Amino acid sequence: MSGWRVIVAAILLWLRGDRRNPQPPEPVDPRERRVPFNARAQLLVAALLALAGLAGFAFATLYLISPAHETQWLGLALGVAFALLAAALIVAGKAIVPQEVAVEERSQLVHEQAEQEVPQLIAEGAEGVTRRGLLASGAAVAGLGVGAALVAPAASLGPNVSRRIDDTPWRRGVRVVDERGRPLRADDVEQGTFVTGFPEGASLRDLAAPIVIVRLPPSTIHLPDGRDPADWAPEGLLAYSKICTHAGCAIGLYRYPSFRATQQRPALVCPCHYSTFDPARGADVIFGPAGRPLPQLPLMIDPSTRELRANGGYSASIGPSWLNVDRGGA
Amino acid sequence: MSAARPARRDGAPPPGRDTVRWIDERAGASPALKKALRYVFPEHWSFMLGEIALYAFVILVGTGTFLALFFESSTADTTYHGSYAPLAGERMSLAYASTLRLSQDVPGGLLLRQTHHWAALVFVAAIVAHLLRVFFTAAFRKPRDVTWTIGVTLLMLAVLEGFAGYSMPDDLLSGMGLAIAYGVAMSLPVIGGNAAFLIWGGEYPGTHDFTTRLLTLHVFVLPALIALLIAFHLAGVIRTHHTQFPGPGRTQRNVVGAPLWPSYALRTLGLLSATAAALFLLGGLVQINPIWQWGPYEPYLSTNGAQPDWFLGWLIGGLRLMPPLEIHFFGLTWVPNPFWGGAWFPLAVFATLYAIPWLDRRLTRDRARHELLDRPRDNPQRTALGMAFFSWVALVFFAGSADRVLIRFGIPYESQIWFARGAIFVVPVIAYALTLRICRELQRSDAHPLRGWSGRRIVRTRAGGFAVVEPDAAIRPRRPTGR
Numbered sequence: 001m002s003g004w005r006v007i008v009a010a011i012l013l014w015l016r017g018d019r020r021n022p023q024p025p026e027p028v029d030p031r032e033r034r035v036p037f038n039a040r041a042q043l044l045v046a047a048l049l050a051l052a053g054l055a056g057f058a059f060a061t062l063y064l065i066s067p068a069h070e071t072q073w074l075g076l077a078l079g080v081a082f083a084l085l086a087a088a089l090i091v092a093g094k095a096i097v098p099q100e101v102a103v104e105e106r107s108q109l110v111h112e113q114a115e116q117e118v119p120q121l122i123a124e125g126a127e128g129v130t131r132r133g134l135l136a137s138g139a140a141v142a143g144l145g146v147g148a149a150l151v152a153p154a155a156s157l158g159p160n161v162s163r164r165i166d167d168t169p170w171r172r173g174v175r176v177v178d179e180r181g182r183p184l185r186a187d188d189v190e191q192g193t194f195v196t197g198f199p200e201g202a203s204l205r206d207l208a209a210p211i212v213i214v215r216l217p218p219s220t221i222h223l224p225d226g227r228d229p230a231d232w233a234p235e236g237l238l239a240y241s242k243i244c245t246h247a248g249c250a251i252g253l254y255r256y257p258s259f260r261a262t263q264q265r266p267a268l269v270c271p272c273h274y275s276t277f278d279p280a281r282g283a284d285v286i287f288g289p290a291g292r293p294l295p296q297l298p299l300m301i302d303p304s305t306r307e308l309r310a311n312g313g314y315s316a317s318i319g320p321s322w323l324n325v326d327r328g329g330a
Numbered sequence: 331m332s333a334a335r336p337a338r339r340d341g342a343p344p345p346g347r348d349t350v351r352w353i354d355e356r357a358g359a360s361p362a363l364k365k366a367l368r369y370v371f372p373e374h375w376s377f378m379l380g381e382i383a384l385y386a387f388v389i390l391v392g393t394g395t396f397l398a399l400f401f402e403s404s405t406a407d408t409t410y411h412g413s414y415a416p417l418a419g420e421r422m423s424l425a426y427a428s429t430l431r432l433s434q435d436v437p438g439g440l441l442l443r444q445t446h447h448w449a450a451l452v453f454v455a456a457i458v459a460h461l462l463r464v465f466f467t468a469a470f471r472k473p474r475d476v477t478w479t480i481g482v483t484l485l486m487l488a489v490l491e492g493f494a495g496y497s498m499p500d501d502l503l504s505g506m507g508l509a510i511a512y513g514v515a516m517s518l519p520v521i522g523g524n525a526a527f528l529i530w531g532g533e534y535p536g537t538h539d540f541t542t543r544l545l546t547l548h549v550f551v552l553p554a555l556i557a558l559l560i561a562f563h564l565a566g567v568i569r570t571h572h573t574q575f576p577g578p579g580r581t582q583r584n585v586v587g588a589p590l591w592p593s594y595a596l597r598t599l600g601l602l603s604a605t606a607a608a609l610f611l612l613g614g615l616v617q618i619n620p621i622w623q624w625g626p627y628e629p630y631l632s633t634n635g636a637q638p639d640w641f642l643g644w645l646i647g648g649l650r651l652m653p654p655l656e657i658h659f660f661g662l663t664w665v666p667n668p669f670w671g672g673a674w675f676p677l678a679v680f681a682t683l684y685a686i687p688w689l690d691r692r693l694t695r696d697r698a699r700h701e702l703l704d705r706p707r708d709n710p711q712r713t714a715l716g717m718a719f720f721s722w723v724a725l726v727f728f729a730g731s732a733d734r735v736l737i738r739f740g741i742p743y744e745s746q747i748w749f750a751r752g753a754i755f756v757v758p759v760i761a762y763a764l765t766l767r768i769c770r771e772l773q774r775s776d777a778h779p780l781r782g783w784s785g786r787r788i789v790r791t792r793a794g795g796f797a798v799v800e801p802d803a804a805i806r807p808r809r810p811t812g813r
């Protein structure tokens with residue numbers, strides 16, 4: 001016999017194990033009633049109840065009088081009060097009151113007589129009705145119409161998605177500022193750091209507003225076709241939407257190698273689900289669940305002030321994907 | 331006064347009869363009261379898990395009512411001037427500021443807020459433990475299949491309610507959670523964009539209406555639904571009574587145990603007090619969700635190692651494990667990626683849970699009414715399939731903590747996720763085979779691994795060989811000896 005057959009047979013045998021029939025229960029009457037007459041337990045319960053009361057008073061006093069309102073002391077007092085109460089109740093339940101094992105018969109669930117009568121009663125309600133089909137169609141129309149009327153107000157909960165979602169405050173020439181509204185200059189972004197920028201004058205809460213800006217050696221940058229580095233990455237400065245294209249979290253992490261020979265390439269990482277994007281290659285997804293790259297924002301550097309400005313709009317829709325999302329050719 | 335049973339003088343009415351008469355004259359309730367006092371509870375520690383969930387809910391309602399008296403549900407801007415110095419002068423939403431005030435300046439506010447949060451965690455944990463107990467003892471079978479369905483719905487509502495509550499203070503963590511929820515809503519095939527816009531009132535982070543909706547959902551709609559379903563769930567329990575484990579005198583027709591009055595009533599009130607004690611001690615002594623350390627939320631902010639409440643961990647894990655698959659053709663994105671981990675996965679889990687009574691009926695071809703429980707070993711196939719399913723969910727859950735493992739132990743997240751992506755296919759198979767084997771072995775030996783040692787011993791002989799020593803049934807210890 002070949003080796004694998006032995007192994008398969010062994011696994012099958014091992015899986016099958018043995019079966020043994022359970023023994024039939026013996027007819028026993030389990031009923032019993034025992035009255036403990038336990039004087040010590042009664043003393044203990046009385047003491048526990050009194051202590052629980054004391055702890056409760058301590059909580060109330062602490063709450064009303066103490067100026068500091070120490071959360072720890074309050075929690076301790078209330079917790080101990082309930083713990084003592086619990087101990088008193090459980091000791092009382094187990095050692096003071098009669099201990100009884102009772103037997104209750106389960107109620108009958110099936111009532112054969114009534115089961116026959118109920119459908120009959122319902123059918124009798126339709127006695128004398130001749131045009132059932134017509135009435136049923138009428139009821140169906142009424143149900144659908146009234147149902148639609150009741151559901152329709154839900155439409156006022158929000159606007160239609162396609163009209164608004166792709167508006168962004170970024171236009172060619174808009175200045176890039178930080179979260180306090182101060183303009184960002186090209187030299188504020190060094191290699192190995194990452195900077196969050198916003199369009200000047202826009203709300204910080206707008207999902208389309210925040211961008212991450214990083215600087216990479218121009219020789220390492222390989223943008224997708226149609227993105228000329230002169231227009232999209234001046235001096236190696238790259239800007240991407242800061243909102244992850246997976247589930248909309250902010251891209252809060254920048255993985256930058258401290259020793260290039262052994263460590264991985266620079267990457268923008270979303271801390272929520274670890275979508276990882278390669279900023280040198282148009283924020284291509286190199287790990288994690290995101291289904292498309294981060295949209296890129298083309299940058300330009302003001303020749304006189306060195307301030308950063310947008311050189312146009314995003315390369316694709318920002319934020320999580322949906323039916324009509326613009327994937328920017330990706 | 332002696333400690334003897336209460337003396338009753340002949341002819342005198344028993345104390346309290348006037349009260350019962352008063353009720354009877356108005357409600358005719360004395361037969362029902364009599365029946366209630368003699369209502370029998372079978373005794374097993376695992377039957378307490380559902381009660382703990384119930385009592386945690388009681389505490390949630392109590393503490394939550396207190397919190398609602400102080401919380402302002404608004405994202406309107408304000409400048410903080412409270413007593414927490416590190417945030418003085420910061421701009422933040424009213425929701426965040428009022429939660430800060432509640433935590434730092436309202437007497438007892440932090441105790442009740444933390445107790446509320448702990449109670450939410452315990453509520454869901456107790457429901458899950460209760461669900462596992464009911465599954466592995468097959469208590470979900472007819473006539474309790476509908477009660478099971480209500481219970482699964484309660485679990486779903488409890489998770490939603492917990493998420494809504496955790497999203498309200500508008501701190502950094504709650505904002506990150508909501509951003510993900512928005513991403514998942516957007517990812518619903520075809521309807522996603524409009525569904526998300528209807529929920530948020532527009533593009534994320536939404537209009538002011540959204541915070542009002544969250545509040546209405548968390549303090550009114552969901553608690554009312556949960557309370558209603560708890561009532562139905564308990565009505566189902568009372569109508570059919572508890573199940574019971576097989577034992578002397580226990581049959582399919584009866585229920586053997588302690589009557590409600592007096593012993594069981596005292597003990598279950600003791601359990602209520604013990605739950606309250608544990609939650610207030612946790613609320614007072616163990617810090618939870620210190621939102622002043624997270625800071626206010628803005629959509630452009632996020633942090634690494636942020637963990638949501640434990641009962642959302644499986645969704646984070648599901649979202650993380652999914653490879654970057656997005657179905658798009660004809661210029662339309664039909665299935666965006668978050669759908670898989672954030673919608674398909676939980677829907678599949680809940681659909682399986684709902685289907686369990688029907689699946690079990692199909693697989694066992696057993697349609698009878700069951701009042702006696704199975705022990706997990708009694709039906710090895712059910713137990714093994716259950717272990718495979720729950721170990722699959724548990725693995726995804728643990729993958730949700732990849733960020734903590736990265737921060738704590740420095741294990742790269744890529745390796746962890748690749749490992750988990752493989753393990754979710756392998757581990758359920760191993761869990762299935764191992765459970766099947768253990769169940770069959772326990773069936774064969776009729777041993778109680780938790781009650782005493784009953785295995786064989788391998789002894790080294792003087793000659794250097796090994797011998798198997800069969801345990802002698804007569805001298806086998808019933809309880810573990812103090813070795």
